[in-house]
Amino acid sequence: MDGKTKIKAENLNLYYDGNKQALKDINLDLKEKEVTALIGPSGCGKSTFLKTINRMNDLIPNCKIEGKVIFDEKDIYGDNIDIINLRKKIGMVFQKPNPFKMSIYDNIAYGPRIHGIKKKSTLDEIVEVSLRNSYIWDEVKDRLKTNALSLSGGQQQRLCIARALAVDPEVVLMDEPTSALDPISTLKIEDLISKLKKDYTIIIVTHNMQQGARISDKTAFFLNGEVIEYDLTENIFMNPQNPKTEEYITGRFG
Amino acid sequence: MNRETFDLALNEVNQDIVELGSKTIQVLEKTKVALTNLDENLAKQIYSDDDYIDAKEIEISDKCISIIIKEQPIARDLRFLITALKISSDFERICDHSAQITKLTRKLLKHNAGILPDSIDEMFTITLDMVKRIVKSYATNDVEIAMGVYDDDDQLDKAYKSMVKWIKGKIENNVDKLDEYLDYLFISKYFERIGDRTNSIAKWIIYKEKGNIRHYYNVKD
Amino acid sequence: MNTKIKDGILLALVYLAAIITIASLFGILGYILWNGLGALSFNFFIDLAPSIVTTMIVIGVSILFAVPVGIFAAIYLNEYSKNRKIVELINFAIDSLAGIPSILYGLFGLVFFVITLNFNWSILSGSLTLAIMILPVIIRVTQESLKMVPISFREGSFALGASKVMTLGKIVIPSASRGIITAVILSIGRIVGETAAVFLTVGTVNKMPSGVFSSGRTLSVHLYLLVKEAIGPDAFNEAFGTATLLIIIILVIVLFTQLIFRGRK
Numbered sequence: 171m172d173g174k175t176k177i178k179a180e181n182l183n184l185y186y187d188g189n190k191q192a193l194k195d196i197n198l199d200l201k202e203k204e205v206t207a208l209i210g211p212s213g214c215g216k217s218t219f220l221k222t223i224n225r226m227n228d229l230i231p232n233c234k235i236e237g238k239v240i241f242d243e244k245d246i247y248g249d250n251i252d253i254i255n256l257r258k259k260i261g262m263v264f265q266k267p268n269p270f271k272m273s274i275y276d277n278i279a280y281g282p283r284i285h286g287i288k289k290k291s292t293l294d295e296i297v298e299v300s301l302r303n304s305y306i307w308d309e310v311k312d313r314l315k316t317n318a319l320s321l322s323g324g325q326q327q328r329l330c331i332a333r334a335l336a337v338d339p340e341v342v343l344m345d346e347p348t349s350a351l352d353p354i355s356t357l358k359i360e361d362l363i364s365k366l367k368k369d370y371t372i373i374i375v376t377h378n379m380q381q382g383a384r385i386s387d388k389t390a391f392f393l394n395g396e397v398i399e400y401d402l403t404e405n406i407f408m409n410p411q412n413p414k415t416e417e418y419i420t421g422r423f424g
Numbered sequence: 425m426n427r428e429t430f431d432l433a434l435n436e437v438n439q440d441i442v443e444l445g446s447k448t449i450q451v452l453e454k455t456k457v458a459l460t461n462l463d464e465n466l467a468k469q470i471y472s473d474d475d476y477i478d479a480k481e482i483e484i485s486d487k488c489i490s491i492i493i494k495e496q497p498i499a500r501d502l503r504f505l506i507t508a509l510k511i512s513s514d515f516e517r518i519c520d521h522s523a524q525i526t527k528l529t530r531k532l533l534k535h536n537a538g539i540l541p542d543s544i545d546e547m548f549t550i551t552l553d554m555v556k557r558i559v560k561s562y563a564t565n566d567v568e569i570a571m572g573v574y575d576d577d578d579q580l581d582k583a584y585k586s587m588v589k590w591i592k593g594k595i596e597n598n599v600d601k602l603d604e605y606l607d608y609l610f611i612s613k614y615f616e617r618i619g620d621r622t623n624s625i626a627k628w629i630i631y632k633e634k635g636n637i638r639h640y641y642n643v644k645d
Numbered sequence: 646m647n648t649k650i651k652d653g654i655l656l657a658l659v660y661l662a663a664i665i666t667i668a669s670l671f672g673i674l675g676y677i678l679w680n681g682l683g684a685l686s687f688n689f690f691i692d693l694a695p696s697i698v699t700t701m702i703v704i705g706v707s708i709l710f711a712v713p714v715g716i717f718a719a720i721y722l723n724e725y726s727k728n729r730k731i732v733e734l735i736n737f738a739i740d741s742l743a744g745i746p747s748i749l750y751g752l753f754g755l756v757f758f759v760i761t762l763n764f765n766w767s768i769l770s771g772s773l774t775l776a777i778m779i780l781p782v783i784i785r786v787t788q789e790s791l792k793m794v795p796i797s798f799r800e801g802s803f804a805l806g807a808s809k810v811m812t813l814g815k816i817v818i819p820s821a822s823r824g825i826i827t828a829v830i831l832s833i834g835r836i837v838g839e840t841a842a843v844f845l846t847v848g849t850v851n852k853m854p855s856g857v858f859s860s861g862r863t864l865s866v867h868l869y870l871l872v873k874e875a876i877g878p879d880a881f882n883e884a885f886g887t888a889t890l891l892i893i894i895i896l897v898i899v900l901f902t903q904l905i906f907r908g909r910k
């Protein structure tokens with residue numbers, strides 16, 4: 171497992187409502203410019219783990235975190251962490267496409283604007299580049315002023331990816347980004363992820379084994395808040411070492 | 425995904441492979457008897473068994489492909505199916521080789537009605553033993569046996585080499601019997617090939633159980 | 646068969662309810678306009694000018710006080726306050742306030758603004774009283790529309806690094822604007838229609854106001870006085886004319902408010 175470490179969880183524990191433990195002693199070393207898939211049964215803590223990486227858990231009352239999450243050699247739960255900057259560097263794409271109720275252009279420009287970019291020509295460029303990188307430019311270039319909610323589900327999700335890319339992140343977190351989409355849109359997003367991987371570190375939660383196998387370099391299997399196995403995707407899918415992983419991925423779980 | 429249907433389908437393939445294996449053993453045994461007893465009927469049976477086995481191999485391939493399409497298996501399931509595809513073709517080839525051996529030996533025996541050299545008999549014994557053990561290894565998921573079979577291939581190679589030496593010596597003194605000795609050479613070559621196939625089956629059984637072929641290979645080579 | 650009959654009866658009832666609602670609405674509207682349109686004339690406008698202006702100023706000032714306070718209160722309750730118990734207590738208070746008869750607000754305004762603060766009978770006293778009166782509606786409706794804004798919008802904004810204030814200002818409140826407009830329109834309706842509270846705080850002087858400290862007479866109060874005291878032979882005609890004017894003013898304000906907010910989006 172070579173490559174530079176981008177994100178590292180160290181003895182990470184997370185409790186909801188004060189005592190309900192959702193993550194148990196997680197130790198994961200995620201490498202730069204790799205796609206890591208998080209798999210595991212419903213409720214095992216994948217989304218929770220994902221949200222600890224950009225501190226979205228801060229929004230949840232009574233959520234207690236122990237241990238460290240190191241991002242670029244700094245503990246994001248340590249002192250002097252600028253959360254706004256952290257979230258700028260670690261983008262997130264959600265399970266359900268969630269474009270804002272505004273034009274396509276404004277959706278993409280929203281992030282850059284809140285980070286202080288005002289110049290029209292700069293914004294224009296960011297919007298175009300982000301949409302191009304998300305392979306949706308050709309589909310929307312003639313209607314940038316229309317409401318983003320008029321797009322199809324698959325287009326909305328690519329728009330959301332473009333929106334995340336617009337603030338120039340280094341890491342993109344994706345929580346089941348294709349679970350609400352049809353097969354064609356899903357393939358488009360998978361293609362997109364494979365292309366994004368040369369510039370970004372991507373962590374993706376997926377319930378679709380085939381998808382995990384197709385797009386990820388490494389896979390972490392979560393069970394009851396623990397990481398049971400973390401290895402090259404090929405190994406996980408051809409020859410998992412832990413019988414629980416095998417049971418889960420071959421659908422003989424429980 | 426309905427695992428019950430899936431497991432039933434996998435089970436069926438498993439049984440097919442075991443059947444193919446036992447059939448292969450039978451063919452080899454028949455070959456031996458046919459040759460020692462010069463049994464015409466038995467020889468004919470071997471040819472028809474070969475046809476049956478060809479058909480069986482195709483049937484197994486079809487089943488495997490259909491399962492792969494429907495269930496998109498991974499991990500152990502996928503390894504099982506890949507192994508099934510590989511070794512069913514190996515068994516099929518072993519039977520082909522048996523048929524070819526039968527054909528050549530019948531020709532030989534018809535022409536000179538002589539007795540087969542002992543070394544051929546020895547190769548036969550080794551081969552039959554390997555095939556029997558490999559079928560058992562598959563049926564019982566026993567990697568140890570497969571590893572043993574894999575190692576035994578050396579023995580067969582040795583027998584083949586000494587056979588070649590023997591034939592060379594014979595040819596020098598009996599050039600007029602060149603055809604006969606060439607046939608001996610081919611027969612032993614076929615045994616050697618059966619050994620290779622058995623070897624390949626052993627490899628895939630190890631892969632199926634251990635998830636890694638190279639691992640074992642690297643140690644060997 | 647049985648269900649079919651049941652369905653039929655239910656459908657009939659639904660239609661009946663709809664017809665009663667629409668018929669009474671248009672009946673009243675039609676009756677007023679039928680009787681009132683005739684009374685409208687240039688002179689009539691001139692005569693009513695003080696009341697029209699007073700009404701407009703009262704609406705403007707009340708909204709000016711109530712809307713920002715109401716929206717901020719709703720935002721606080723919905724987005725900031727952490728203590729569930731306190732929020733429930735405040736919500737209970739708000740709901741109780743909404744149920745109080747307007748005459749009590751009038752009395753409060755009279756005692757507090759007119760007498761204690763010595764604002765006298767004035768547009769300011771009345772507007773403040775009305776502002777307090779419509780506050781519950783604005784808070785409640787705004788709260789509901791804030792709740793309707795999907796969490797996913799907020800998450801999307803936070804995930805891009807937006808602060809809470811930015812998320813509220815740029816995403817949440819604009820998405821809730823439709824509800825907030827509704828709250829404003831409802832409030833305007835209540836202000837225009839209010840008589841008792843206005844009567845006790847703005848007064849009844851029928852003259853052109855010169856500022857928020859002037860006393861005055863709103864259209865509703867005027868209408869009330871016309872009908873109650875039946876001053877002069879044409880009092881009823883005049884009353885219908887005034888009512889027609891009220892309706893027109895409300896329609897104009899509703900359309901106008903909607904235009905403003907729609908333009909903003």
Ligand SMILES: Nc1ncnc2c1ncn2[C@@H]1O[C@H](COP(=O)(O)OP(=O)(O)OP(=O)(O)O)[C@@H](O)[C@H]1O
Binds near residue numbers: 190192214218
């Ligand atoms: N805000 C919350 N408050 C309390 N408990 C929560 C909260 N969010 C999640 N949990 C609990 O934490 C556990 C992990 O949830 P999480 O959402 O991380 O699972 P998941 O692996 O993403 O599941 P899924 O595949 O269904 O999305 C679950 O038991 C869940 O009920």
Ligand SMILES: [Mg+2]
Binds near residue numbers: 217218345
């Ligand atoms: Mg989840």
